[in-house]
Amino acid sequence: GSVRPERWLRIFRKGGSLAPDSWLKVRRNNHIDLFVNGRLREKNIISHIPSTRIVESYLYGQIHYNDLDDDQDRFTSSREGVVPDDPKFKQLLKTLDEDIMSKIINEWDIFRCENRDDGDPENDRISKKRRKSQELYNEITGDYTQFGKGTTNAQKDKVLLWINSLKDDASFNYESYGECFVAENLMRTYIEDQKLELCRRVKEDAEKWKKAEQNNLRAGHLNIPIRSNSSDLSYASMDALTLNIEKPGDLSLNQDAKEFKPIRDALAHTSRLTEEAKIKLTSVFNNIKFRLIKLLQEKP
Incomplete structure (x- = not known):
């Protein structure tokens, strides 16, 4: 019954860095799809949460939330979507937006910075000046990380x-x-x-x-x-x-x-x-x- 953010989504990592999904072997479209009791009920649920954050282009996967399958019919006539103004669906979107996505966005930024990649420029956990300084440091030190074949x-x-x-x-x-x-x-x-x-x-x-x-x-x-x-x-x-x-x-x-x-x-x-x-x-x-x-x- 309860919404458990930590069981829903993960940020995929490959080769020690946070890679866009086009680099990964396991992939779908850039969607997070909603499944209810094993059946696809809503493609790209993130589209219901307007945002232009760069992190979203790195996310894909599935959400399984069976509480939408109860005595009340919450699905569209085509059975391929959830009724947009359904209270339980709206609460799910609210939790996804305010709790889960914010956590993922923050973790994605932290992981990217740890792996010497540019993070999320809209994340204010560090100042814009400090973020630019870190990006400059990554560029400058990049020459020192181009190792030769003989380097152990x-x-x-x-x-x-x-x-x-x-x-x-x-x-x-x-x-x-x-x-x-x-x-x-x-x-x-x-x-x-x-x-x-x-x-x-x-x-x-x-x-x-x-x-x-x-x-x-x-x-x-x-x-x-x-x-x-x-x-x-x-x-x-x-x-x-x-x-x-x-x-x-x-x-x-x-x-x-x-x-x-x-x-x-x-x-x-x-x-x-x-x-x-x-x-x-x-x-x-x-x-x-x-x-x-x-x-x-x-x-x-």
């Missing part, structure tokens, strides 16, 4: 384990570095646009890092230009840039930038951050970001 399974497993162990940290770093890149360069553009006089700290940063860059260029025997913009601003760190933006006596943004800098520097040097550092970086940067957005909107 043990070595493949070891390399894949290493790659997978980096995924969460790498995804966080991609997103965080992107945020930092945009924020710092918007600050530089804002200072140039407002024609603000460069403060002493910016000039000191520029002098220090220009010398370091020249030494590195000589050591590397490089004669090509490195930066597309070699102005003093391009060498200034965020905490120096905030000094050039904020008014004297109002240095709260600069204080945030000081807290941000040591973690930002570790991030820029491809270090893996502790969970405490990730939390601190996110918290401090969000404050910087919101203040910068407000500043840019006040003075376009």
Whole structure:
């Protein structure tokens, strides 16, 4: 009598990944059919639940629900369908939509991500930025998973384990570095646009890092230009840039930038951050970001 979601549907896996049904040997059309006491009563029951989720193209199978076969005639005159407004059928659809499909959609997304495939872009269990970062990581590390014929399974497993162990940290770093890149360069553009006089700290940063860059260029025997913009601003760190933006006596943004800098520097040097550092970086940067957005909107 009761609806048991866990007994109805499964996500099919082949070769360690969640494959579309066209890749599987056992297949039907992209349908989930309803059977009542062994008889097909409704083809493609999912069509009664309007949705455009990509997951649905990966689902097929059968639902067996015998409670529809009772003293009340719930089937159409052709006997090939269920009366759409039948209360018990509507309750079945409601359970399928709200309980079962949501569970399957979430599990499908988790399994896809675990297998280095793109998941469900509409699933909000992780942020859109983090999802894109994970997809980028999968693309970048794909070259490292193209093993030669002589590579043993043990070595493949070891390399894949290493790659997978980096995924969460790498995804966080991609997103965080992107945020930092945009924020710092918007600050530089804002200072140039407002024609603000460069403060002493910016000039000191520029002098220090220009010398370091020249030494590195000589050591590397490089004669090509490195930066597309070699102005003093391009060498200034965020905490120096905030000094050039904020008014004297109002240095709260600069204080945030000081807290941000040591973690930002570790991030820029491809270090893996502790969970405490990730939390601190996110918290401090969000404050910087919101203040910068407000500043840019006040003075376009």
